[in-house]
Amino acid sequence: MMSTLPSFIKEVLTGSAIFLSVIGLFLSIWIVVPVPTAFLLPLGVGAPEVCHWLLLLNFTAFGVSFFGIRSHWLQYVALGISGVGIVLSMLPFLQLSATQQQMQLAMEKELGKDYLTSIEQHFGRSHRFSLVDAFQGIPTSKIRYTPNIEFASPDSIPLRLDIYRPLQVGQYPGIVVIHGGGWQSGSPTTNADFSRYIAARGYTVFAITYRYAPTYKFPAQIDDVRSALAFIQQHAAEYETDINRIALLGRSAGAHLAMLAAYQQDAPPIRAVISYYGPSNLVKGYYEPPTPDPLNVRSVLEAFIGGTPDQLPEQYTKASPIHYANRSVPPTLLIHGGRDHISRIIFTRLLFQALQTAGNQAILLEIPWAEHAFDYIFNGPSNQLALYHTESFLAWALFENKNVNNGV
Template structure:
């Protein structure tokens, strides 16, 4: 019985750890396992070492060789994100300086082993909730995090657009990031938008624009600079944020940050499958009203695609994506980065070799730390607001 329990634990751990080396299968829950071992792997390392030690002293023969080998494999796989983050961090400063200028470099390290355990959180500040629109009969709210140490000129503002496949999600996602940015002198507005299938695009674009208009109108009382906004979105929210930023041509939008998002919706339709973890075909039908099979629908798809709107007024762009992401293909960000490079638009693409979807769920994990450094550099470069 003891051998059965030990071997089961070792096999499960080795299987889970393997997702730091390969994409997770297209099952609805497995990507969460990949997220756990990739961004919280430091907490699984003692388990791998401990199980290996138990196998070494309590088994013999082929069982000992097999179990110890699997534990060694799990240990190496769990260390892979840390080693990769260390290597990426070593060149991240130089790469970001080349993209946005050396003067935007923040006074922090891209990656720290100590931060994996002791964290780099910020004080939790009160959150104000405001109604910014009643479009389409929906009461749309935003959560506002006031910037610490604001100046008379007002703070730059991050407008955060949540993910959720366009038919779900909440503005309350990963609030630790919002508190962190507010503690560094950036106001944050985490917004709600109307969801599919009841509301199709461009309702979501209109809601983001309504939030921007409301924030500008209330800038003085909120302590904002109405001319310095950066949009940030995750997954579906990343698609909305980039489409709005590229399409609005508003000089007050100083930049856009997109995590693991589709950027060319006709391309996304072409590579989507009904049997993937998200049932992407269904999500896109709900969101865009159907396939891109008519001139009118193709025009609608283009209006939701940042890649179709690149031009001289394209704002600076920061893209972040994990290479083995099985929910939103890494190729989406690769293609947009290549298109931006082709026209000389200011941008940076942070590609993480081990990371899966939602890798920033842990702001102090390997992916979270590199994202934190890249975002801080980007904000300083685009808004001119240093850490207070």
């Protein structure tokens, strides 16, 4: 049938097949190849999280090449390219089952084999990963949203938070969400899908911000987090929050601030803290940066602290959550991508070991294919796994675990 088509249509099919094959491979290759520059970082973050779409693209390219090209050598080249793309885009799926099992075992080891029995009514996902949700998106429910509430104004800089609440008026556990951005950028609206989703599960979510480096250096950011916590305590009744059931959750720089705030001896009662790929040892992070290093971690740390560890050793120590791991601290859930080239997973493993050695409750969940900021793709496979266990951990800490250690 191909031979009966006009020559220009044959050329279009051949060009389309080669184009699709090359594009599919180019996008898929970032599932395994670390990105060398900040410009390419979105590809490194996103490729594993849209692997289902990439798999569809690569199969489409394979089919078009198989049926649409009659030049043997071009067909073999296009089929080979799309075949490699298919293999690469399948890699996260090939690791999915084992990763699910390892995560579940880590949760059960720390919380008990039957921890899910009494908390299932408090979280919404009945499955750890859904291919339907990956393609269609994770369903969300309506909530109440109150933005731009000023909680402090240090140096006349207005700091605001957004509040997400269930539709029904009541009293709910509170979750304070702290955004990332290298301590230099970000907004309370960052990762709003998560805030909306988790509020619909029966929580009051406070998404807060803080002053940014390099204009404001550490400890300005942790002071701002503490100001937000004080504000939430003062207005707990107004915002339908049970002040005795508060958890902190942060991402990247926000996770660092969440741990730092929860681990202080004079911290308000905190029932749990959740770190998504947060830096925990700034000294080691400075001297042992990732390879490649697309964001230049040392320059980010220098802007945050105000110098190098040699110049400001005490500040780097004070700003490192691992420095406080030997204290009695709240239960901690650590979630980290195995391919993180911003905040290396090796330092999160060291924090996990230090917390457990000190007798604290800590759980480390590793996602082997995931890069830094994997959860920006809300319905991706990495975030689906993380979301399921985040929900169950929050339900355990804020609804069921009456004897949880507040770290005070």
